[in-house]
Amino acid sequence: MALLLLSLLIVDSNFGTTFAHGIGGRDAAFVAATKGPDLVPFIYLGAKHMVTGYDHLLFIFGVIFFLYRMKDVVIYVTLFSIGHSITLLAGVLLKIEINSYLVDAVIGLSVAYKAFDNLGGFKSIFGVQPNNKVAVGSFGLIHGLGLATKLQALRLNGNGLVPNMLGFNVGVEIGQLIALVVFLVVMLQWRRTASFERFAVAANALILTAGFMLMEYQLAAYFSAGKV
Amino acid sequence: MTIEGQISKPLSAGNMLAITGGAFVAGSLIVFGAILPAEFNWDPLGLGRATGLNRLWAPREVTFDTTTGSVPLAREYPMGFRTDVIEIPLRAGGDSTRGDELEYKVRMRKDATFVYEWSVPGVSNPEEFYFDFHGHTLTAAKEMTVATYKQATGTSANGALTAPFDGVHGWFFQNQSVGPIVVHVKISGFYELIPPGDTGNEAGIIANVPADKAFGEQ
Numbered sequence: 001m002a003l004l005l006l007s008l009l010i011v012d013s014n015f016g017t018t019f020a021h022g023i024g025g026r027d028a029a030f031v032a033a034t035k036g037p038d039l040v041p042f043i044y045l046g047a048k049h050m051v052t053g054y055d056h057l058l059f060i061f062g063v064i065f066f067l068y069r070m071k072d073v074v075i076y077v078t079l080f081s082i083g084h085s086i087t088l089l090a091g092v093l094l095k096i097e098i099n100s101y102l103v104d105a106v107i108g109l110s111v112a113y114k115a116f117d118n119l120g121g122f123k124s125i126f127g128v129q130p131n132n133k134v135a136v137g138s139f140g141l142i143h144g145l146g147l148a149t150k151l152q153a154l155r156l157n158g159n160g161l162v163p164n165m166l167g168f169n170v171g172v173e174i175g176q177l178i179a180l181v182v183f184l185v186v187m188l189q190w191r192r193t194a195s196f197e198r199f200a201v202a203a204n205a206l207i208l209t210a211g212f213m214l215m216e217y218q219l220a221a222y223f224s225a226g227k228v
Numbered sequence: 229m230t231i232e233g234q235i236s237k238p239l240s241a242g243n244m245l246a247i248t249g250g251a252f253v254a255g256s257l258i259v260f261g262a263i264l265p266a267e268f269n270w271d272p273l274g275l276g277r278a279t280g281l282n283r284l285w286a287p288r289e290v291t292f293d294t295t296t297g298s299v300p301l302a303r304e305y306p307m308g309f310r311t312d313v314i315e316i317p318l319r320a321g322g323d324s325t326r327g328d329e330l331e332y333k334v335r336m337r338k339d340a341t342f343v344y345e346w347s348v349p350g351v352s353n354p355e356e357f358y359f360d361f362h363g364h365t366l367t368a369a370k371e372m373t374v375a376t377y378k379q380a381t382g383t384s385a386n387g388a389l390t391a392p393f394d395g396v397h398g399w400f401f402q403n404q405s406v407g408p409i410v411v412h413v414k415i416s417g418f419y420e421l422i423p424p425g426d427t428g429n430e431a432g433i434i435a436n437v438p439a440d441k442a443f444g445e446q
Contacts, residue, residue, distance in 0.1 A: 066233050076233065116248060120231075120238025125245060132233050200235060205247045212255030217263050224268045 031151075037160035039167040046171020049150070050179065055107045055214055056143055057179050062114035062207050063136055064183055065200070068191075076136050077180060083140020084147060085169055091148025092156065092165050100153065101222035103146040105215045110139040112211025115204045147172060287367065292375035292392055299339045299390055305418040307340075312421060315439035316411040321356065321404040333363070333398025333428035334419040336391035342417030345386035346399070348409050354383045356405040361385075363397030366427060388417075396428035410439040 027045055050056055063080065067073045090096070113135070116122070123129045151168060190196055239247070257273075265276020266284040276282035319327035334342070351357045361377040375392050378385075391397050397419075401411050424432035424444075433442050 063233065066235055069232075072232050112251070115251075116244075118234055119244060119247065120234055121244045121248065123231075124238055124241040129231060132231070197235070197237070201239065201247070204235075205251055208248065208251035209255045209258075212252050213258050213263075216256060216259040220259060220264055220268060220270075224270060 031156065036157075037163040037167075039163060042164045042167035043171035043174065046168035046173075047175035047178070048171070049147070049168075050172045050175025055104065055111065055146075056176070058111045058207055058210055058214075059107070059114060059139065059143065060176065060179060061183055062111060062118060062204070064180070064187065065118050065204065065207075073180075073184070076133070077176070079133055079137040080140040080143070081173055081176065083137045083142075084144030084172070087141045087144030088147045088151070088169055088172070089144075089165060091145055092151055092161070095152065096145070097149055097152055098145060099222065100146065100149045101218045103142065103149055105218035105222065106142050107139075107146055108211050108214030108216075108218055110142060110211070111214060112208050113139070115208035115211060118204045118207075119201060287372040289364075290371050290373045292373050294375045294377055294392060303339065303341070305337075305340060307337075307418050307420070309416070309418065311414070311416040312435045314413040314415070314433060314435045315437070315442055316401065316413065316433055317408065317439045317442055318401065318403040318411065319408050320406055321402075328404075329400065329402035330431035330433070331398065331400045331428070332413065332431070332433055333396040333422060334415065335366075335422055335428065336363075336389075336395065336397050336419045338391055338394050340418040341388060341390045342415050342419050343386075343388040344413065344415045345384070346411060346413040347384035348401075348403075348411050349383075350407065350409045351383045351403070351405045353405065355381050356403075357381055357383050357409075358402040358404060359385070360400040361389075361398070362400070363389075363391060363393075363395050365393055365395040396422065398428065 027048075030041065031045070060077070060080065063076050064073055067076060117130075117132065117135070147168075151165065156164065190199075261273050261275035262279075262281055265271040265282040269282065269285045269287075271277055271282055276285075314332060316330065316332060318329065319325075321328050336342070348357050358379075358381050360379045362375060362379075363377070364374040365372050373393055373395070375397075377389065389397060399413075403409050421435050422429035424434060432444070434444060
């Protein structure tokens with residue numbers, strides 16, 4: 001799965017435009033032209049943004065990788081959702097705009113963080129285990145900041161802002177749920193295989209690589225933004 | 229003890245360091261070796277050039293309107309007047325190494341002028357030879373201004389060009405006929421030849437030598 005995601009990343013034909021993972025093209029034109037509440041399209045945009053957002057997806061995949069009990073899956077995903085909903089809504093309402101490259105770099109870092117944590121890296125190297133619920137919730141805040149920045153970059157119309165933004169948020173959760181179901185089905189099958197533990201290490205090493213890659217790519221984009 | 233959300237047998241510090249280091253190196257290699265050259269025209273490791281990945285990068289094109297603009301009818305130029313004869317051999321159409329097409333341009337300052345004539349003897353059907361007479365700015369920036377003067381088929385043309393901007397101006401020639409041919413180009417005016425290999429003369433054509441020496445002594 002991680003391999004699949006990574007190869008998707010690499011062969012994506014729209015690399016340049018989708019890598020920064022904003023909302024682009026006709027969707028952007030639609031949002032800019034929208035005046036007044038337009039719930040369903042915004043729900044769709046939110047879901048689309050999530051389902052096509054490999055940075056968010058990789059993070060969620062990392063989070064649930066070793067969660068064996070459904071109860072834990074629900075707790076962690078809810079924490080992540082609460083986190084990104086807070087900053088998504090607050091960010092748009094308070095017009096907080098942070099450079100999207102920097103936010104995306106931290107999102108890349110969050111992917112690397114979770115893969116590192118999954119393999120027990122904090123305990124074995126640093127001797128301390130950070131609280132995972134706090135970490136996932138906090139990274140949720142960062143991911144939400146990214147969502148808020150992307151949504152605001154579209155010059156949202158003030159008329160109907162709140163319902164449209166809430167619609168987008170609902171869409172994000174729907175998209176996340178769709179992705180989560182797919183991940184869980186894959187993981188449940190995969191965990192039954194005898195070689196799971198061995199491949200699990202390799203898979204997390206790949207997620208770690210992808211996390212570093214996303215982070216460095218966004219930093220490079222940030223530093224070259226004025227130059228190139 | 230297993231922590232929820234983690235592997236049941238945590239890795240040793242040594243393994244963990246190796247994996248993290250390896251992941252960082254691999255991620256960095258992809259970014260610096262491939263993504264930066266392809267997306268940002270920035271090739272710190274030289275891998276973009278070595279692999280041809282840097283060719284994926286292209287500046288955004290801004291089209292220059294070639295039908296407007298005016299320059300004084302009488303003009304003086306600081307550079308000397310020159311005349312060059314260029315013989316460009318092209319392989320038979322459909323050549324697998326793309327030896328059937330190339331670009332030949334010269335450097336010009338804005339408002340500089342040349343007069344030219346070119347012809348391709350040996351192509352019986354004028355439909356089987358394509359040319360694109362155009363120019364563009366030389367820049368490593370995000371934008372590149374391009375001007376298209378003429379895109380057509382035909383086996384000869386003569387005329388004049390006054391450059392609308394500083395840059396490289398000239399022809400893309402493509403042989404679509406069944407045999408190898410030689411394009412004879414004659415240019416006179418105020419311009420500079422582009423050293424073989426540089427932008428505008430990537431094919432490495434040498435001017436003022438017979439066609440069989442156009443790519444150097446072989």
